Amino acid sequence: MDGSTDGVLARLREMQAGDLPVHGGRTLAYVYDSGLPDVDRIGREAVAAYAGSNGLDPTSFPSLLAMENDLVGFTCDLLDAPASAVGSVTSGGTESVLLAVQTARDGAPSVVSPSMVVPSTVHAAFHKAGHYFGVAVRSVPVSDDFRADVAAMAGAVDDSTVLVVGSAPSYAHGVVDDIPALAALAAARGIRCHVDACIGGWVLPFAARLGRPVPPWSFAVEGVTSISVDTHKYGYAPKGTSVLVHRTSELRRPQFFASADWPGYTMLNATMQSTKSGGPLAGAWAVVQHLGTSGYLALASSVFEAVDRIVDGVPAGLSVVVPPDSTLVALACDPSLDAFTVCDEMRVRGWYVQPQMSYAGAPPTIHLSVSAATLASVEELLADLASSVAAARAAGPVVVDPEVTAFIDALDPAALSDEDFDGLLAASGLLADPSAGLALPDRMAPVNAMLDVASPALREALLIAFLDRLSRPVRSAAG
Numbered sequence: 213m214d215g216s217t218d219g220v221l222a223r224l225r226e227m228q229a230g231d232l233p234v235h236g237g238r239t240l241a242y243v244y245d246s247g248l249p250d251v252d253r254i255g256r257e258a259v260a261a262y263a264g265s266n267g268l269d270p271t272s273f274p275s276l277l278a279m280e281n282d283l284v285g286f287t288c289d290l291l292d293a294p295a296s297a298v299g300s301v302t303s304g305g306t307e308s309v310l311l312a313v314q315t316a317r318d319g320a321p322s323v324v325s326p327s328m329v330v331p332s333t334v335h336a337a338f339h340k341a342g343h344y345f346g347v348a349v350r351s352v353p354v355s356d357d358f359r360a361d362v363a364a365m366a367g368a369v370d371d372s373t374v375l376v377v378g379s380a381p382s383y384a385h386g387v388v389d390d391i392p393a394l395a396a397l398a399a400a401r402g403i404r405c406h407v408d409a410c411i412g413g414w415v416l417p418f419a420a421r422l423g424r425p426v427p428p429w430s431f432a433v434e435g436v437t438s439i440s441v442d443t444h445k446y447g448y449a450p451k452g453t454s455v456l457v458h459r460t461s462e463l464r465r466p467q468f469f470a471s472a473d474w475p476g477y478t479m480l481n482a483t484m485q486s487t488k489s490g491g492p493l494a495g496a497w498a499v500v501q502h503l504g505t506s507g508y509l510a511l512a513s514s515v516f517e518a519v520d521r522i523v524d525g526v527p528a529g530l531s532v533v534v535p536p537d538s539t540l541v542a543l544a545c546d547p548s549l550d551a552f553t554v555c556d557e558m559r560v561r562g563w564y565v566q567p568q569m570s571y572a573g574a575p576p577t578i579h580l581s582v583s584a585a586t587l588a589s590v591e592e593l594l595a596d597l598a599s600s601v602a603a604a605r606a607a608g609p610v611v612v613d614p615e616v617t618a619f620i621d622a623l624d625p626a627a628l629s630d631e632d633f634d635g636l637l638a639a640s641g642l643l644a645d646p647s648a649g650l651a652l653p654d655r656m657a658p659v660n661a662m663l664d665v666a667s668p669a670l671r672e673a674l675l676i677a678f679l680d681r682l683s684r685p686v687r688s689a690a691g
């Protein structure tokens with residue numbers, strides 16, 4: 213193995229060539245592409261310059277503290293935050309959500325068995341937070357328009373509730389919940405209200421400035437106590453940052469952790485990580501400095517033009533599930549059309565669009581997180597969607613073998629064993645050669661169709677078993 217600098221870097225590039233592209237606007241989930249080479253360069257160089265700096269101690273790395281305060285300040289302006297607002301830069305949306313939930317729990321110490329009331333469309337990060345922090349998740353089915361059913365959520369609130377949550381917008385459907393009603397509901401009982409604007413918070417303010425109708429969602433709404441917004445999404449910054457803003461420093465206080473109860477340095481952390489690379493923060497700061505308000509306004513103009521053209525030009529066979537409030541588009545398929553095959557066909561044509569499983573009686577859909585860079589090839593996107601629909605129709609729907617379905621039906625998600633999982637892999641033909649180990653298939657439709665017949669709980673168990681099989685160390689032969 214060539215361990216020279218050039219050799220290792222060449223291998224990195226070679227390995228990366230097999231990943232989804234992060235530039236070009238053709239990857240419509242996971243990555244957000246401004247399409248501006250300078251934005252990438254500045255972000256990349258800032259990350260590299262600060263990769264070894266440690267955000268653990270802001271007094272030793274004061275430049276990191278200065279960048280964090282700048283970035284939170286810029287964010288506060290976007291969120292209509294009052295002068296009392298404070299915030300922290302976290303590692304991503306999930307960490308911001310985890311901290312919002314942990315802070316709400318610890319801000320109500322008298323509640324013995326805390327719960328949070330969320331719309332069923334809330335991001336899975338809230339389920340993770342509930343799991344980590346022992347906060348029961350009361351997930352309330354949404355209304356027909358995919359927005360929170362406020363009356364039903366009101367019915368789910370009781371003395372154990374420490375947090376009410378709304379999304380701006382929800383990931384799966386791209387619509388903004390009725391934040392004023394949710395915030396009023398929470399405020400009337402003295403409960404915190406978190407707005408998860410991880411994916412919308414950096415783009416909705418610019419949508420409003422462009423004159424688009426934007427439902428109220430920010431701190432301008434009385435009763436909103438915290439908001440999460442991700443710079444590594446529509447801030448077009450390198451991966452690894454999100455901002456969690458609280459209306460007051462009192463509300464943020466339980467988020468902080470200190471421990472002097474050991475012989476080393478006193479641990480003092482604002483977020484979940486302790487040692488944390490300064491790279492992502494520097495990358496986000498640099499990109500925001502470079503783009504500024506005018507840069508983001510221009511990017512918002514591009515992304516919304518792309519969204520409008522996609523919504524208007526969706527080919528026959530597909531339809532928009534609900535008119536989007538922001539930059540996320542969910543597409544439904546005609547009953548005769550297989551959504552998973554359409555996604556695979558798009559992959560063949562150089563696009564990544566994300567399959568969403570059937571849920572709560574609704575069929576599978578296709579998710580598009582549209583980026584500013586997508587605008588340049590939006591006509592190609594629509595043409596490729598049309599030809600993918602034609603190809604998927606010609607192929608016919610993926611049919612899960614009735615024996616596999618019966619096998620799945622008999623599995624108990626709470627007790628899925630390695631043998632069960634091996635049995636399913638064998639029955640489905642996914643592990644044709646057991647000695648070769650588990651490999652990622654080229655076409656995901658057969659796997660997705662199989663998962664789709666499983667209950668959400670079984671999907672979780674199967675995917676955990678799958679991830680476990682994928683994550684196996686590569687040992688040197690000499691070892």
Ligand SMILES: Cc1ncc(COP(=O)(O)O)c(C=O)c1O
Pocket residue numbers: 304305306307309335337379381382383408409410411442454
């Ligand atoms: C609304 C919403 N909340 C939270 C998250 C979680 O963010 P992350 O993947 O950065 O942890 C996402 C991610 O897409 C999101 O869309």
